[in-house]
Structure formats: C-alpha cells, structure tokens
Amino acid sequence: MQASRLVELPYSSLDDDDEDDNMAEQDPGVWYPEPPKLSPFSHCVRYLAFFWNLLFLLLGLLTLAVGVWGLLAKSPLPGGVPLSSDPMLLFVLAGLGASTVSLAGCLGAFRASPCLLRFFLGAVLAFGGLEVLGGLLLLLARRRLRDALQDLLLLCLLRYQDDPDLQFLVDEVQRNLQCCGLESYRDWESNPYFNCSAPGVQACGVPASCCQDPLQNGSVPNIQCGFGVLGLGAAAAGAVVHTGGCGAALGAWLQGQAGAIATGAAVLLLLEAVGALMALRVLRDITAVRVWE
Numbered sequence: 001m002q003a004s005r006l007v008e009l010p011y012s013s014l015d016d017d018d019e020d021d022n023m024a025e026q027d028p029g030v031w032y033p034e035p036p037k038l039s040p041f042s043h044c045v046r047y048l049a050f051f052w053n054l055l056f057l058l059l060g061l062l063t064l065a066v067g068v069w070g071l072l073a074k075s076p077l078p079g080g081v082p083l084s085s086d087p088m089l090l091f092v093l094a095g096l097g098a099s100t101v102s103l104a105g106c107l108g109a110f111r112a113s114p115c116l117l118r119f120f121l122g123a124v125l126a127f128g129g130l131e132v133l134g135g136l137l138l139l140l141a142r143r144r145l146r147d148a149l150q151d152l153l154l155l156c157l158l159r160y161q162d163d164p165d166l167q168f169l170v171d172e173v174q175r176n177l178q179c180c181g182l183e184s185y186r187d188w189e190s191n192p193y194f195n196c197s198a199p200g201v202q203a204c205g206v207p208a209s210c211c212q213d214p215l216q217n218g219s220v221p222n223i224q225c226g227f228g229v230l231g232l233g234a235a236a237a238g239a240v241v242h243t244g245g246c247g248a249a250l251g252a253w254l255q256g257q258a259g260a261i262a263t264g265a266a267v268l269l270l271l272e273a274v275g276a277l278m279a280l281r282v283l284r285d286i287t288a289v290r291v292w293e
Helices: 002-008 013-026 040-073 088-111 114-140 142-158 164-177 185-190 234-238 246-256 258-292
Strands: none
Touching: 040 088, 040 258, 088 114, 088 258, 114 142, 114 258, 142 164, 142 185, 142 246, 164 246, 246 258
C-alpha cells in the first residue's frame, strides 16, 4: 500500500483539473452559456447613431468655418474692437462645441468606445440642461432681458462703423422693422460719426437703413438719403426717415415670434434626446457584450 501511494504522488492536482476541464469540454451533455449576439435592431441603431452624429459633425464644422472666416476676413478688428465682443465669435464657439460633441458620438458608435459614448451622453445632457435653464430664466426675467436687449442695441449704435457684422445687423433690423435708433432716430446723435459736431459728410445724419425710401429711382441704393436728418425738425425728418425707435419694435416682434422660438427650442431638445437615446442603446449593447467577455 505504501509503495502504491508513493507512485501516485508525482501527479499534481493541477493536471487533474486540466484533465477534468478537457473532459468537460468534450462532454456534449454539459451546457455552456453562449455569448450575447446583437440583434439586427441593435446594429441598425448603431449605424443610425453614427450617421446621425456625422450629420451634426458636418453642420458644426460648417458653423465653425463660417465663424473663423468671419474673424479672419476683418482681422485685425477695426477701431480696436475686442475679440470678445465680435458676433462671429458665437459661431466659432457654437461650431466648436457641436463638432466636438458630435465627433465623440460618431467615433463612440463607430469604434464601440464606452468612454466616448459616456462623454457624448454627458455633454448632451449638460447642453440640454443649460437650454432648459436658459428658457426658464428668460420666462422669469423678461424685464431684465428687455433691458439687456436695449443695452445691446445701444452698444451696436455706438460701434456701428467699428464692426461690419454689427453694422449689418443694425441695418437689417432697421430696414425690416422700419425703425431708426433705439428709442427714436435722434439716438444716432450718440454715435461719434453721426453727431452734429463730428467732421465728415455723415455728421448730423443717420444710416441709409433708416430711410423710408432707401432706393433712388426705385432701383439704385441711395446711401446719402439720411444725411442731415438730425438737423431737421421732427415733421421734416418724418417725411424722410422712420422716426420710431427699434427697441419697442424689436420687443413686439419677439413677442409675435414667441411661438416659433418655443417650437425651435423644442425641436432642438427633441433632436438631442433622440441622439442621446441612440447612444444609450449602443452603450448598453457594448456593455452587455464586454461583461460576458
């Protein structure tokens, strides 16, 4: 008996385990769980999430390109205008943010990267929360918003010649709303170029976008139609330019467009929610497969 036990000692327990495993693998009666397989719907959602984010990536890059082009086209800024007050900076920031988040979602869906998908979900939730918070603040602080809008219009009047983008915005507002200045056409006296004491041909005048008939002979733009208007009386000036201010007209226009603005905000939130749901489904499928592995 002792000799037989000494013969059995060299066989280790590890070898026994390996033999048992091999036998188990060869035993057709033993059931082993199969790895989870993605359904056709999951593959469809993954491809849709990729192309969805690719579309918004292209839109973000287009917005970024427009903003960069606008900044480079007038660099250096005339009149010493700081970069932070340039309207084209909004296009740059919006395009950079949208393209970065969309790129993360696009690569996350294409490479099946949980890290990128989590970053995408967090960014979309953060943007959506900021949009909802901003909408609530707009509803609760309408008076402050109106005051801030008037301050912005006054700043645009003061820097009318300093920034081509501000000049374009002011001209479009005055031309479409048929108004002039902030509260009246005499607000242009605060502009250093239109003030009556300023040198040059624009002194005591207003921009051509204030004129009731800015076209000469019905076809040619008349950029001199507002010259000398500030030196006229109220009745004479009213026959040439629009004397009402843009502050009240812009406020009334925004109130009339409140439904369209709310609809646009709701559509934007819906698009973000759809993208987040698709990314969440892809992330859940990826996590299920990796957990089994």
